[in-house]
Amino acid sequence: MDKGWGLALDSDPHISFNKPSSAPVLDSFFKIKKNLDVPDSVKMFPFPVTVSRRDDHASPDKRNDDDESKATCVTVKKENSYGEAAPRSSLHVNVRTTGLHLLTANTGSDQSTVDDGVSSDVDDKRSKSELAQLQVELQRMNVENQRLRDMLSQVTNNYNALQMHLVALMQQQQQQQQQQQQQNHGTEANQEHEVVQVKPEEKKHEVVPRQFLDLGPSAETDEMSHSSSDERTRSATPLANMETASVKNSANQENSSFRDGKRIGREESPDSGSQGWNHSKITDGCQWRKYGQKMAKGNPCPRAYYRCTMAVGCPVRKQVQRCADDRTILITTYEGSHNHPLPPAAVAMASTTTAAASMLLSGSMSSADGLMNPNLLARAILPCSSSMATISASAPFPTVTLDLTHNPNSQQVLRPPTHLQVPFAGQPQNFASVIAPQLPQVFGQALYNQSKFSGLQLSQEMGSSQLHHQSQPQQLQPAQQPSLVDTVNAATAAITADPNFTAALAAAISSIISGANGNATTSNNNGNITNNTSNRN
DNA sequence: CGGTTTTGACCAGCGC
DNA sequence: GCGCTGGTCAAAACCG
Ligand SMILES: [Zn+2]
Numbered sequence: 001m002d003k004g005w006g007l008a009l010d011s012d013p014h015i016s017f018n019k020p021s022s023a024p025v026l027d028s029f030f031k032i033k034k035n036l037d038v039p040d041s042v043k044m045f046p047f048p049v050t051v052s053r054r055d056d057h058a059s060p061d062k063r064n065d066d067d068e069s070k071a072t073c074v075t076v077k078k079e080n081s082y083g084e085a086a087p088r089s090s091l092h093v094n095v096r097t098t099g100l101h102l103l104t105a106n107t108g109s110d111q112s113t114v115d116d117g118v119s120s121d122v123d124d125k126r127s128k129s130e131l132a133q134l135q136v137e138l139q140r141m142n143v144e145n146q147r148l149r150d151m152l153s154q155v156t157n158n159y160n161a162l163q164m165h166l167v168a169l170m171q172q173q174q175q176q177q178q179q180q181q182q183q184n185h186g187t188e189a190n191q192e193h194e195v196v197q198v199k200p201e202e203k204k205h206e207v208v209p210r211q212f213l214d215l216g217p218s219a220e221t222d223e224m225s226h227s228s229s230d231e232r233t234r235s236a237t238p239l240a241n242m243e244t245a246s247v248k249n250s251a252n253q254e255n256s257s258f259r260d261g262k263r264i265g266r267e268e269s270p271d272s273g274s275q276g277w278n279h280s281k282i283t284d285g286c287q288w289r290k291y292g293q294k295m296a297k298g299n300p301c302p303r304a305y306y307r308c309t310m311a312v313g314c315p316v317r318k319q320v321q322r323c324a325d326d327r328t329i330l331i332t333t334y335e336g337s338h339n340h341p342l343p344p345a346a347v348a349m350a351s352t353t354t355a356a357a358s359m360l361l362s363g364s365m366s367s368a369d370g371l372m373n374p375n376l377l378a379r380a381i382l383p384c385s386s387s388m389a390t391i392s393a394s395a396p397f398p399t400v401t402l403d404l405t406h407n408p409n410s411q412q413v414l415r416p417p418t419h420l421q422v423p424f425a426g427q428p429q430n431f432a433s434v435i436a437p438q439l440p441q442v443f444g445q446a447l448y449n450q451s452k453f454s455g456l457q458l459s460q461e462m463g464s465s466q467l468h469h470q471s472q473p474q475q476l477q478p479a480q481q482p483s484l485v486d487t488v489n490a491a492t493a494a495i496t497a498d499p500n501f502t503a504a505l506a507a508a509i510s511s512i513i514s515g516a517n518g519n520a521t522t523s524n525n526n527g528n529i530t531n532n533t534s535n536r537n
Numbered sequence: 538c539g540g541t542t543t544t545g546a547c548c549a550g551c552g553c
Numbered sequence: 554g555c556g557c558t559g560g561t562c563a564a565a566a567c568c569g
Binding site: 540542548 | 555556558559561563564565567569
């Protein structure tokens with residue numbers, strides 16, 4: 001519980017954040033499983049009706065869907081994870097039938113009552129008139145019923161349409177990703193998910209720890225774990241890291257030399273050393289120097305420690321680790337605030353997230369809208385308690401951003417730590433249900449400073465491209481990058497510290513991802529998910 | 538030569 | 554007090 005961020009998200013089939021039972025630090029973060037099914041994204045819709053879907057794939061662990069669905073007035077359950085049609089049918093049946101029955105039943109009862117009192121002519125007349133009235137009423141009811149049906153059908157149609165849309169988008173993205181992966185394959189691709197968390201600093205001084213989870217290219221953590229330390233020196237577990245580490249590893253291995261039984265020199269660090277600034281530099285837009293690596297207890301993957309080298313005295317540090325469960329996920333934790341201006345890339349990230357957050361906060365968009373929106377392929381707002389999660393997937397870089405920093409509730413910006421006004425206030429709120437109807441959210445990246453910020457990013461990194469996601473904990477500068485928004489899709493869910501938050505994140509991410517990326521499922525998703533959870537401050 | 542990575546060692550905090 | 558774990562330090566080596 002070092003960090004106390006442990007989140008368990010069951011709700012989404014797609015994304016399950018599990019804490020590896022005893023997972024060390026990273027536990028706190030969530031894991032995002034790639035198995036995201038596209039369709040699920042639907043869940044996120046803010047519609048009054050909650051649709052809970054169960055995926056078979058989904059974590060068998062828990063299915064709380066029911067619970068969630070119960071809350072809302074109308075619950076639509078999809079029981080077929082895959083089938084599109086199936087879910088619909090179920091919806092129609094449940095809703096309509098019930099409504100109709102009720103109406104009919106009522107009418108019937110009415111009639112019966114009328115009949116009772118008939119004995120005299122007067123009574124007959126009266127009864128007739130009543131009967132007529134009843135009939136009229138019945139007709140009216142029927143009409144109304146019809147109308148309801150129509151509405152229902154419309155809703156279902158919309159739902160289906162959205163679903164289809166999502167599926168299509170996801171497929172496209174997947175295809176693209178796959179292509180990219182194939183192309184990049186050797187290059188360790190950057191296509192991983194990143195989860196970024198900013199912690200509210202509890203631990204230490206002033207610095208605010210931020211955590212990021214990266215699911216990505218096996219970049220940092222994976223690589224780290226596998227290539228350098230694990231394979232060679234530590235001989236830890238050979239993990240499957242092969243995936244990511246591939247390129248560098250091979251090179252590094254050759255290059256690396258053993259000294260005293262240790263390997264020295266540059267091997268491939270997860271980040272990929274010099275050349276491979278994949279994450280560290282590029283991702284964040286900042287320059288980082290690795291000052292340590294350690295094996296985490298519950299995680300076969302080592303954790304890497306980085307220090308910001310952008311400025312001499314910059315206190316910002318970050319930890320990068322891969323999820324034990326899903327190595328594609330990188331968890332990055334940022335701590336502290338930069339004492340220098342951030343690079344454009346970082347700024348861009350921040351700005352994008354900020355913008356997204358603001359939009360979310362405004363609350364204008366509906367999930368559906370978001371999905372439809374060209375810029376945002378998918379947007380989901382998680383209504384978890386107070387926190388919000390927004391997901392935006394744009395073709396190139398779908399990103400999901402969770403802001404914990406912001407409290408939807410308290411719209412006020414939490415205190416800007418030092419420099420920026422990052423709304424971190426996020427106090428831990430619970431995301432009890434992923435599906436919660438409306439949470440305002442802010443994109444976390446803006447978060448910047450002191451508070452911790454935790455985010456989940458699922459991103460594919462495009463190598464050097466800067467855009468990705470970065471949730472950097474840094475200052476937001478005036479931004480520069482309008483286009484970034486397009487390029488970078490940021491969805492942020494604000495998650496407060498609560499475990500529930502994770503669930504919310506997971507849900508949001510899953511939904512978004514599914515929508516945006518297409519099948520985030522296994523292989524590679526290009527989507528980025530960033531969560532910022534800044535609580536403190 | 539400067540900057541960075543690697544990695545064992547060291548230190549601090551926490552629980553028992 | 555001991556052991557465990559996490560975080561940091563610093564020497565050695567590498568790369569451009
Ligand atoms: Zn810095």
